[in-house]
Amino acid sequence: DAGITQSPRYKITETGRQVTLMCHQTWSHSYMFWYRQDLGHGLRLIYYSAAADITDKGEVPDGYVVSRSKTENFPLTLESATRSQTSVYFCASSPDTLSGNTIYFGEGSWLTVV
Amino acid sequence: GESVGLHLPTLSVQEGDNSIINCAYSNSASDYFIWYKQESGKGPQFIIDIRSNMDKRQGQRVTVLLNKTVKHLSLQIAATQPGDSAVYFCAETNQAGTALIFGKGTTLSVSS
Numbered sequence: 001d002a003g004i005t006q007s008p009r010y011k012i013t014e015t016g017r018q019v020t021l022m023c024h025q026t027w028s029h030s031y032m033f034w035y036r037q038d039l040g041h042g043l044r045l046i047y048y049s050a051a052a053d054i055t056d057k058g059e060v061p062d063g064y065v066v067s068r069s070k071t072e073n074f075p076l077t078l079e080s081a082t083r084s085q086t087s088v089y090f091c092a093s094s095p096d097t098l099s100g101n102t103i104y105f106g107e108g109s110w111l112t113v114v
Numbered sequence: 115g116e117s118v119g120l121h122l123p124t125l126s127v128q129e130g131d132n133s134i135i136n137c138a139y140s141n142s143a144s145d146y147f148i149w150y151k152q153e154s155g156k157g158p159q160f161i162i163d164i165r166s167n168m169d170k171r172q173g174q175r176v177t178v179l180l181n182k183t184v185k186h187l188s189l190q191i192a193a194t195q196p197g198d199s200a201v202y203f204c205a206e207t208n209q210a211g212t213a214l215i216f217g218k219g220t221t222l223s224v225s226s
Contacts, residue, residue, distance in 0.1 A: 033213060042203060042218040043158065050212060058213060090157050098146070098207060103214065105157030 023091030
């Protein structure tokens with residue numbers, strides 16, 4: 001049971017380049033989320049999706065683009081990476097009801113923008 | 115706006131002691147709260163949750179207390195063990211009830 005997987009796990013990119021972080025879940029969960037985690041800020045919600053083709057902005061959406069053409073995938077794209085986007089990115093998924101024990105997090109993607 | 119925060123960024127305890135981690139929230143309309151544990155290099159892991167119609171909920175070695183009057187949430191860990199060393203986050207649902215908003219986290223260090 002693969003669960004929820006993120007790729008790549010580690011990425012170094014240059015300022016201005018486009019980067020896509022992939023998230024795949026095998027449970028057919030309706031909800032998927034992208035968070036970023038920085039020292040001093042905890043986890044901040046970037047975007048979330050309640051179902052395929054439905055996405056909504058979170059707390060810090062600027063500079064990011066998401067899509068949800070398939071229920072199981074929720075890629076996060078940095079169209080023109082900036083140093084301030086150096087962070088750890090966590091994808092998560094949840095079935096219909098938003099209960100804490102049914103929100104599953106991936107292992108994270110460490111992104112460094114130089 | 116919505117915000118969830120913790121009172122102390124770090125907490126150091128001895129093995130066997132009871133730990134109390136605090137969290138203050140600002141959205142009085144929040145009706146669901148969760149505590150997560152995050153170990154180094156891993157994603158957050160669910161510990162315990164509580165709904166706003168309750169003021170206490172117990173799990174295995176953990177208890178969550180909710181005081182809606184002062185908008186305060188706490189996590190109590192009984193007989194703290196070295197394996198409890200991690201960062202602990204409180205979280206609440208956003209106003210739409212469609213996503214979680216996290217606090218900044220408290221680092222718990224347990225020494226033997």
